[in-house]
Amino acid sequence: MSTLTTLAAETSTSTGEAVQFWILAPLAVLGGLGTLLLRRAVHSALCLAGTMVLLALFYLANGAYFLGVVQIVVYTGAVMMLFLFVLMLVGVSAADSFKETLAGQRWLAAACGLGLGLLLIAGIGQASTGSFTGLAEANGGGNVEGLASLLFTRYVVAFEVTGVLLTIAALGATLLTHRERVERNKTQREQAEERVRSGVQLPPLPAPGVYARHNGVDIPGLLPDGTPSELTVNPTLRGRGQVREVHGQALADLAALEQRTSAYQGRPSPAGPAPRGTALGGAAAPGDGAVSTDAEEARK
Amino acid sequence: MNPQNYLYLAALLFTLGASGVLLRRNAIVVFMCIELMLNAANLALVTFSRMHGNLDGQIMAFFVMVVAAAEVVVGLAIIVMVYRSRHSASVDDASLMKL
Numbered sequence: 001m002s003t004l005t006t007l008a009a010e011t012s013t014s015t016g017e018a019v020q021f022w023i024l025a026p027l028a029v030l031g032g033l034g035t036l037l038l039r040r041a042v043h044s045a046l047c048l049a050g051t052m053v054l055l056a057l058f059y060l061a062n063g064a065y066f067l068g069v070v071q072i073v074v075y076t077g078a079v080m081m082l083f084l085f086v087l088m089l090v091g092v093s094a095a096d097s098f099k100e101t102l103a104g105q106r107w108l109a110a111a112c113g114l115g116l117g118l119l120l121i122a123g124i125g126q127a128s129t130g131s132f133t134g135l136a137e138a139n140g141g142g143n144v145e146g147l148a149s150l151l152f153t154r155y156v157v158a159f160e161v162t163g164v165l166l167t168i169a170a171l172g173a174t175l176l177t178h179r180e181r182v183e184r185n186k187t188q189r190e191q192a193e194e195r196v197r198s199g200v201q202l203p204p205l206p207a208p209g210v211y212a213r214h215n216g217v218d219i220p221g222l223l224p225d226g227t228p229s230e231l232t233v234n235p236t237l238r239g240r241g242q243v244r245e246v247h248g249q250a251l252a253d254l255a256a257l258e259q260r261t262s263a264y265q266g267r268p269s270p271a272g273p274a275p276r277g278t279a280l281g282g283a284a285a286p287g288d289g290a291v292s293t294d295a296e297e298a299r300k
Numbered sequence: 301m302n303p304q305n306y307l308y309l310a311a312l313l314f315t316l317g318a319s320g321v322l323l324r325r326n327a328i329v330v331f332m333c334i335e336l337m338l339n340a341a342n343l344a345l346v347t348f349s350r351m352h353g354n355l356d357g358q359i360m361a362f363f364v365m366v367v368a369a370a371e372v373v374v375g376l377a378i379i380v381m382v383y384r385s386r387h388s389a390s391v392d393d394a395s396l397m398k399l
Contacts, residue, residue: 018301113319133353169370
């Protein structure tokens with residue numbers, strides 16, 4: 001700590017600090033550019049978190065030890081996690097659209113940003129910041145102690161007001177995100193009656209096709225004629241287009257299995273290996289392997 | 301190294317944040333760019349504190365952090381609320397009052 005204090009206290013920066021700056025500053029700018037340019041909001045958030053950690057290192061190098069630690073705890077620990085939680089709520093894949101609502105707004109905005117940057121850098125270049133005191137005296141009794149003595153004497157009113165502000169913010173956030181339920185929850189009986197009245201699908205939906213070779217719920221179940229049924233897959237997966245196809249190979253395997261079973265049991269083999277609803281004629285076909293095996297099982 | 305370089309870095313980061321607010325459409329990314337601008341201002345305040353040899357700049361940066369935390373809480377709550385009612389986090393979609 002004492003070496004660090006003297007390091008930040010010198011009137012000109014040391015070589016070590018220069019090396020640190022020239023390594024970390026380009027990385028920080030890269031992080032800022034990533035926040036600005038990456039299309040996915042999650043990638044932007046990660047870039048911003050990296051930039052904030054680098055800024056914490058700059059604070060430490062500048063003798064602001066308390067702020068450096070607070071930066072990591074508050075910004076990368078709390079604020080960025082809050083951002084990530086909201087991204088999770090709003091949808092991780094929410095990418096920007098390239099559609100422009102105002103014609104030429106993008107180029108105008110880029111020009112404005114460039115102008116602002118030039119103005120700021122020229123302003124800093126013009127300002128005479130020749131003399132440079134360093135924090136040796138101010139940090140003499142310790143950085144945290146110095147901050148505390150200022151915070152609880154000269155800035156005590158502002159400190160109290162920020163406390164009130166934080167309380168109001170917490171209240172406001174809970175109030176904003178709270179949702180009052182305007183209608184009563186439907187009871188189970190009411191739901192059942194509604195279902196009967198609509199008459200679309202009375203029993204539960206059919207199960208997905210968890211045949212012997214797959215146990216994924218994204219494989220549709222097969223109808224008796226061999227065609228996959230979309231109804232058997234969860235509507236969320238259907239909406240995302242993540243329904244997996246049933247391979248022709250799997251269907252052929254199934255037909256072969258049926259044939260072998262019927263041969264083993266000495267029954268006439270099913271009409272043929274063609275699975276896709278050509279000759280089998282659905283569940284009514286008397287020689288249908290799967291159905292008759294089930295019936296045999298039931299008899300035993 | 302001249303400690304003015306920290307100020308140049310702060311100016312660059314502030315510019316990136318400001319351009320992001322103007323360029324991006326996703327409300328959450330716009331909000332993150334605002335955070336980047338606040339952080340850049342904090343870096344400038346800390347550097348000024350070192351240049352002038354007193355801790356008032358660090359106190360200011362501390363207050364900026366507190367206010368930013370409060371702002372993030374309320375702003376994200378508003379974004380979640382807007383998303384619930386319009387199913388979009390794009391700032392272009394919230395154009396109900398446009399003529």
